[in-house]
Amino acid sequence: MWGYTLISELELDASGAYVATPELLSRIVSELQCGLPLSDRPYREVANRLSISEKQLMNLLRGMLRDGSIRRIGVVPNHYALGYTHNLMTVWDVDDLHAERLGQKVGELCFVSHCYLRPRANAWPYNLFAMVHGKTQTEVDIQKQQICELLGDTCTDYSSLRSTKILKKTGLRI
Amino acid sequence: MCSAQVSSIPQDSVEISTYQRNLIQQLQSDFPICEEPFEALAGRLDSSSEEIKDAIATLKENGVLTRFGPLFDIEKLGGCFSLCALAVPSERFDSVAEIVNSYDEVAHNYARDHEWNMWFVLATKSPESLQSCFDNIVFRVNCPSMNLPKRREFFVGLHFDI
Secondary structure (H helix, E strand, O other), X not given: OOOOOOHHHEEEOXXXXXXEOHHHHHHHHHHHOOOOOOOOOHHHHHHHHHOOOHHHHHHHXXXXXXXXXXXXXXXXXXXXXXXXXXXXXXXXXXXXXXXXXXXXXXXXXXXXXXXXXXXXXXXXXXXXXEEEEEOOHHHHHHHHHHHHHHHHHHXXXXXXXXXXXXXXXXXXXX | OXXXXXXXXXXXXXXXXXXXXXXXXXXXXXXXXXXXXXXXXXXXXXXXXXXXXXXXXXXXXXXXXXXXXXXXXOOOOOOXXXXXXXXXXXXXXXXXXXXXXXXXXXXXXXXXXXXXXXXEEEEEOOHHHHHHHHHHHHHHHOOOEEEEOOOEEEEEOOOOOO
């Protein structure tokens, strides 16, 4: 059952390159969301399961890296295990007029792993979220101070939430 | 679904060797796309493909790596994400966590030291299914809730200097 292509699932784009149909893309995602197999030819193994060729899978993955639907291929370390035991979700109430510009700057700080603007809610005044990671309390205190200085007067209130327990974590990564 | 439950995710530092450290450092950037990627990597790391595969298997097993493979941007693929929070009374925390975790759509769930003490990420195929999943969870757990889909993403990713 392997070695041949389900042509209906691969279409030619304007440049003549094969692109996957949404159905095939979703099968690729579900096949790979638990990770790549640790075999000598991991792409061939996955391609066989998808009934496409190794070469087609590799080309599709390269295309997905180019268009950003795959951020990267590699490992995701558990930051706790690497000594980053101080992980904070810092949240900031930033003037909407400046939130876009300053969010960009906060996201560029080297210790920030995720940075988003989100809606405010009842009893939740914060619109800018930045995850920071450090090896000591002092380190994250300095990081918070740095964000605070960057935001200056545009920020009226902030808080930080420490994760006390990982209750669930699946292979699906944002 | 390949969910790793609490017990397998160490929240303390784990001893790792210099070799493992270099490997993780190397694998935070791009893993090769070629017929024999481990072989290709072995050249760069002055190692063997067997040694690399064994090391990744060990690091996954002891929880140092939560994942090895492609990281998808689900939104680019047409999916939906949202960060949601609950304010759970402490005496009901464990039972609420059990309900929340039972949903396949819940990708991550963290306890946090705040009045909003449970934070989880919902991942679904459409905005409609995201809202209905959220509503369903909130209906079942009956706690104050927030659904905070991102309006703008500035940066995702971090190259840990290890």
